[in-house]
Amino acid sequence: MTSTIVECHQLTKNYGKKKALNELEVAIPAGRITGILGPNGCGKSTFFRTLTGLVRPDAGRIEVLGKPPGWQNNRDIAYLPDRARWYPSHTARMALEWGNSFLPGFSMERAIQLCDYMDIDLDMRVRGMSRGQEARIMLILCLARDVQLIVLDEPFTGIDVISREAIVASLIDYLEDSEQSVLISTHDIQEVEGLFDYTVMMKEGRAIWSGSTEDLRAEYGSLRDVFRKMYMKEWNK
Amino acid sequence: MDSAVFRNLVRHEFRNKGSWRKQSRIRVSRGWWLAYFLIILTAVVGTMTYFAINNELQINSIWYVTMGFPYMVFFWGFGTVKREWENDTYGWWLTMPFPRAELITAKWLGVWLKLLLGIVFAFVLLSAYVFVLSLALPAYSLTDVGSFMIAGIDWLTLVAGFSPLIISLGMMMSIIQNTSLRPISPVLWVVFMSGLSLLFQLPDSVISESMLQEGMGEYQAEWFPYSWELPIVMGVSWILTYAALRFQGYLLEKKLEI
Amino acid sequence: MEEQQVGSLHFHIDFSQPLYEQILDQARSAIAKGEIALGDKMPSVRELAQELRINPNTVMRAYQELERDGLTEKRRGQGTYVTSSPEHVASFRTELAARYIDSFMEQMESLGLSWEDIEKYIRRKQDAAQGGLGS
Numbered sequence: 001m002t003s004t005i006v007e008c009h010q011l012t013k014n015y016g017k018k019k020a021l022n023e024l025e026v027a028i029p030a031g032r033i034t035g036i037l038g039p040n041g042c043g044k045s046t047f048f049r050t051l052t053g054l055v056r057p058d059a060g061r062i063e064v065l066g067k068p069p070g071w072q073n074n075r076d077i078a079y080l081p082d083r084a085r086w087y088p089s090h091t092a093r094m095a096l097e098w099g100n101s102f103l104p105g106f107s108m109e110r111a112i113q114l115c116d117y118m119d120i121d122l123d124m125r126v127r128g129m130s131r132g133q134e135a136r137i138m139l140i141l142c143l144a145r146d147v148q149l150i151v152l153d154e155p156f157t158g159i160d161v162i163s164r165e166a167i168v169a170s171l172i173d174y175l176e177d178s179e180q181s182v183l184i185s186t187h188d189i190q191e192v193e194g195l196f197d198y199t200v201m202m203k204e205g206r207a208i209w210s211g212s213t214e215d216l217r218a219e220y221g222s223l224r225d226v227f228r229k230m231y232m233k234e235w236n237k
Numbered sequence: 238m239d240s241a242v243f244r245n246l247v248r249h250e251f252r253n254k255g256s257w258r259k260q261s262r263i264r265v266s267r268g269w270w271l272a273y274f275l276i277i278l279t280a281v282v283g284t285m286t287y288f289a290i291n292n293e294l295q296i297n298s299i300w301y302v303t304m305g306f307p308y309m310v311f312f313w314g315f316g317t318v319k320r321e322w323e324n325d326t327y328g329w330w331l332t333m334p335f336p337r338a339e340l341i342t343a344k345w346l347g348v349w350l351k352l353l354l355g356i357v358f359a360f361v362l363l364s365a366y367v368f369v370l371s372l373a374l375p376a377y378s379l380t381d382v383g384s385f386m387i388a389g390i391d392w393l394t395l396v397a398g399f400s401p402l403i404i405s406l407g408m409m410m411s412i413i414q415n416t417s418l419r420p421i422s423p424v425l426w427v428v429f430m431s432g433l434s435l436l437f438q439l440p441d442s443v444i445s446e447s448m449l450q451e452g453m454g455e456y457q458a459e460w461f462p463y464s465w466e467l468p469i470v471m472g473v474s475w476i477l478t479y480a481a482l483r484f485q486g487y488l489l490e491k492k493l494e495i
Numbered sequence: 496m497e498e499q500q501v502g503s504l505h506f507h508i509d510f511s512q513p514l515y516e517q518i519l520d521q522a523r524s525a526i527a528k529g530e531i532a533l534g535d536k537m538p539s540v541r542e543l544a545q546e547l548r549i550n551p552n553t554v555m556r557a558y559q560e561l562e563r564d565g566l567t568e569k570r571r572g573q574g575t576y577v578t579s580s581p582e583h584v585a586s587f588r589t590e591l592a593a594r595y596i597d598s599f600m601e602q603m604e605s606l607g608l609s610w611e612d613i614e615k616y617i618r619r620k621q622d623a624a625q626g627g628l629g630s
Contacts, residue, residue: 015494033550052332054495074334081328088324089255101245102333127255172544176551193510194549214513214553221511 005030005149005181006051011060012205013046020046022205023060028183028198030148033175035196035213036185037223039231043205044185045082048153051183052079065148075104078142082153082185086134088127092120099141111144117173118166132163139167143174150182156192168192193223201230242335243343250317250347258323282366292376296367297388303359303396307433310352310400314407317348322415331489338486341408345482348404356393363389391462399436402474405481406432412485416492501546502538503531508547518543518557526566526577527588534579537567 011024049055053069321327371377544551
């Protein structure tokens with residue numbers, strides 16, 4: 001097996017009485033597209049926030065790119081936050097300029113290409129955009145970077161089908177010629193299950209299954225079926 | 238961090254405006270806002286001019302319109318941080334690859350520069366108004382205009398000098414609401430709000446209360462009508478500002494609760 | 496599960512089975528059957544990944560295996576082409592046939608069938624097929 005890009009031991013984070021992360025044990029291999037799957041509230045977002053140093057764990061150890069999380073490490077991580085929005089007064093171009101000034105490894109040229117590909121008008125204000133257009137801009141801010149790790153927290157939530165397809169397509173395009181590792185969390189695997197070559201299933205702050213997606217298929221069938229079975233309880237609530 | 242990045246950060250904060258939340262409120266069209274603004278402006282200018290014509294306006298007291306500044310500035314500081322949460326942009330803001338003390342300092346500087354710009358704007362506008370008055374009304378002379386401007390500079394220096402601390406405290410208030418110190422925020426509200434009113438009660442020896450009333454007739458405003466303690470108090474407030482910003486950097490780094 | 500056409504290739508991806516093997520098997524048989532002609536350009540990894548909505552790494556691995564099989568060859572800067580040598584395809588077909596026969600025989604033997612039985616079954620199948628064609 002190749003080296004790991006993220007490693008957690010006994011990672012714990014509580015919000016009041018709720019255990020968002022409950023002694024999470026996970027090792028994610030480098031150079032793969034990893035899907036972090038689970039229903040809402042299973043701890044995916046908290047996990048990603050500890051990855052980028054937004055949240056400090058109460059206990060346990062986490063290493064990202066071989067280092068503890070923090071702002072220094074974020075130079076090498078492109079992160080799409082959960083339920084994030086963009087500054088409403090910005091135009092698309094201003095958003096790209098923001099990326100160009102502050103995000104290491106950002107390529108303006110590539111970002112403009114992506115905008116063209118994803119059908120984003122550079123002079124349009126974010127205020128006047130649909131949620132899907134806004135989501136595409138935010139994704140571009142992540143994909144236009146040449147960094148070791150890309151972390152996308154629920155990139156498909158609340159987005160129209162066309163934007164969703166554009167996002168999946170540009171992810172595939174992008175991944176083809178890069179050595180980067182990508183983590184994508186989602187609670188809705190329709191249309192994206194073919195993307196993941198490594199899968200972590202989370203439930204109640206723990207990883208209940210992790211491994212190569214092909215192994216998972218050989219053993220249990222399609223991700224969708226597995227998903228449905230594993231989270232039946234939550235779905236029936 | 239190199240200074241170019243910091244400059245860009247400050248510029249981003251300086252220009253940053255608008256909120257998704259405000260947008261989702263019932264939209265009042267721009268034209269209406271402008272109409273309301275003009276009505277209020279006309280009322281204020283009209284009243285002042287009316288009193289001026291009747292020789293009852295002590296022009297230096299025009300500066301009183303800026304008296305509410307400590308509260309206004311506090312909420313500017315508060316709002317600049319709160320907006321990141323209102324807009325759901327805090328994830329982007331706080332994962333930028335720079336020390337959080339730096340991020341918060343840039344925000345603070347952005348607000349302060351905006352305030353300075355506002356001060357210059359207000360000064361020029363009001364001076365021009367008084368100048369027009371002096372041309373139109375025999376009761377006011379050019380000397381009065383000069384005196385008015387000096388009183389203004391005296392007063393606005395105070396505003397500019399004490400606002401750094403007030404801005405930083407406003408920001409701190411908002412940050413604390415997103416950290417594990419959240420439970421103490423009601424106490425802090427009381428402390429800060431009553432603390433701001435103390436500003437108006439600085440001892441006479443530091444700021445003469447009648448400062449803005451002088452300047453009519455034989456009383457001419459003088460440069461720097463304060464005692465020597467004022468620069469010291471202001472200096473201390475800057476040191477406190479620095480400490481407050483460092484503390485906020487620490488809070489964002491270690492105590493954030495999202 | 497729908498059938499997808501990429502260039503002159505047909506794919507039929509079932510997400511409840513490992514994807515790599517499906518792509519490999521289906522591409523192999525397309526070449527062996529001549530669905531895609533000798534010397535023709537294969538769809539690019541990107542194209543195939545886009546159309547099937549799967550991880551490009553998976554497609555890439557399947558393509559590498561095809562190359563090892565001798566069924567395709569990479570031309571620098573131009574992409575992947577089906578081999579232009581009929582011998583390569585023929586030998587691969589023979590090899591694949593041998594493999595299929597092996598697994599077929601294994602299954603038959605596990606049923607305890609003798610050579611004659613198997614022959615009989617095959618004859619019958621053949622007759623049925625011809626009869627079906629005749630009627």
